Amino acid sequence: MSQERLYLVAYDISEPKRWRRVFKLMNGYGEWLQLSLFQCRLDAARHAELIAMLDELIHHQDDHLLCIDLGQADKVEPKFISLGKRFAVVEKGPIIV
Numbered sequence: 174m175s176q177e178r179l180y181l182v183a184y185d186i187s188e189p190k191r192w193r194r195v196f197k198l199m200n201g202y203g204e205w206l207q208l209s210l211f212q213c214r215l216d217a218a219r220h221a222e223l224i225a226m227l228d229e230l231i232h233h234q235d236d237h238l239l240c241i242d243l244g245q246a247d248k249v250e251p252k253f254i255s256l257g258k259r260f261a262v263v264e265k266g267p268i269i270v
Contacts (some may be wrong), residue, residue, distance in 0.1 A: 177246040180213045180220065184238040186231065195230055195238075198223075214246045 182199060186192035186209070199205070202223050205212030215223065224240065231238055243249050 176216050177214050178220070179243040179246040179249045180215060181241040181243060182211045182223075182238070183241075184209045184212055184227075184231075185236065187235040188232070191230065191232065191236070195227065198226055199231065201268075 180203075182203065184192075184195055186195055192209075195210075199211045199213075202215065202219065205211055209217035213220075213223070225236055
């Protein structure tokens with residue numbers, strides 16, 4: 174059984190250069206949904222690693238970041254309304270090194 178959990182990460186970064194750095198970091202950890210919103214399927218170690226790196230990137234007085242735990246990734250059944258583009262929960266896929 175997978176120990177991965179599904180997270181939504183949303184952020185409001187006040188400075189464009191720092192926003193781009195956060196966006197690039199997030200691209201390595203999750204699937205981009207909207208401008209400053211990602212869904213991430215992470216085990217405990219990758220989650221801790223991501224939070225530590227984000228903590229170093231943001232300015233705590235100027236920026237805001239939310240990481241919402243939706244539960245065990247294989248059992249999540251999100252209830253939402255999605256208008257426009259199709260939304261699907263990120264699936265576990267192969268890791269290419």
